[in-house]
Amino acid sequence: KAGVTQTPRYLIKxxxxxxxxSCSPISxxxxxxxxxxxxxxxxxxxxxxxxxxxxxxxxxxxxxxGRQFSNSRSEMNVSTLELGDSALYLCxxxxxxxxxxxxxxxxxxxxxxx
Amino acid sequence: QKEVEQxxxxxxxxxxxxxxxxxxxxxxxxxxxxxxxxxSRKGPELLMYTYSSGNKEDGRFTAQVDKSSKYISLFIRDSxxxxxxxxxxxxxxxxxxxxxxxxxxxxxxx
Numbered sequence: 604k605a606g607v608t609q610t611p612r613y614l615i616k617x618x619x620x621x622x623x624x625s626c627s628p629i630s631x632x633x634x635x636x637x638x639x640x641x642x643x644x645x646x647x648x649x650x651x652x653x654x655x656x657x658x659x660x661x662x663x664x665x666x667x668x669g670r671q672f673s674n675s676r677s678e679m680n681v682s683t684l685e686l687g688d689s690a691l692y693l694c695x696x697x698x699x700x701x702x703x704x705x706x707x708x709x710x711x712x713x714x715x716x717x
Numbered sequence: 718q719k720e721v722e723q724x725x726x727x728x729x730x731x732x733x734x735x736x737x738x739x740x741x742x743x744x745x746x747x748x749x750x751x752x753x754x755x756x757s758r759k760g761p762e763l764l765m766y767t768y769s770s771g772n773k774e775d776g777r778f779t780a781q782v783d784k785s786s787k788y789i790s791l792f793i794r795d796s797x798x799x800x801x802x803x804x805x806x807x808x809x810x811x812x813x814x815x816x817x818x819x820x821x822x823x824x825x826x827x
Binding site for chain 2: 645648658697
C-alpha cells in the first residue's frame, strides 16, 4: 500500500506570497493532520481534518488554513508568508480519529521563505 | 513551559551501547504515549506505542511509562549505527492531535 505523499517536496517563496501544500493520505485513511517542524520549536500541530471538516486546531495564526476533499486528500495554505514560516511541513494520515489509530507521516514539504 | 520536555542532545554512543531517551510531561490528561524515529530528510515513523504505565518491549526497544511521575523512556539495547536518527516522544489525549517533544538526536558510532 502506498504511503502518505506530499507535494511539492521543496518550495522557495518570498515574503508576502502565499503557498499551497498538498497531501494524499494512505488509501482508506480518513483523518489528516498537519504539523510544522522547525529546529527551534520542534514538531507543532497545525490542524486536523476528518470527513472534510476541521476537527482540531493548533495555536497558529489565521494565515494558516487548510481543507480536506471528499477523497480525503488535504491541502494547507499559508498566506502572506513571513520569514519565520520557513519549516518542514508534515502531513500525517490515520484510519480514523481514535487515539489508538497510528498516524503515518509523509516525507514533508520543505518551505523556504526569502 | 512546554507540555512535553525532551533533551535535544545530541547524544553520541558507541555501537553496542544501551541508549536511554527520556521525556517528561505536565498534562495529566495524556493517555497515549508514542516514540517516533525520524531519519534525515524523512518523515517520522512510529517505533513504539504504549497506553498504560509499565514496560513494553519490541525487539531491542523497550518503552517505559510512569504516569505518576509523568515520565516516559525509550531504551535501545545493542545499539547499531542504523539507529542513528532523531527520536521524538509524542503524546495524545484527544485523537488526531499529537504533542511532540523537541526530539533527541542520536548518533551511534561504529
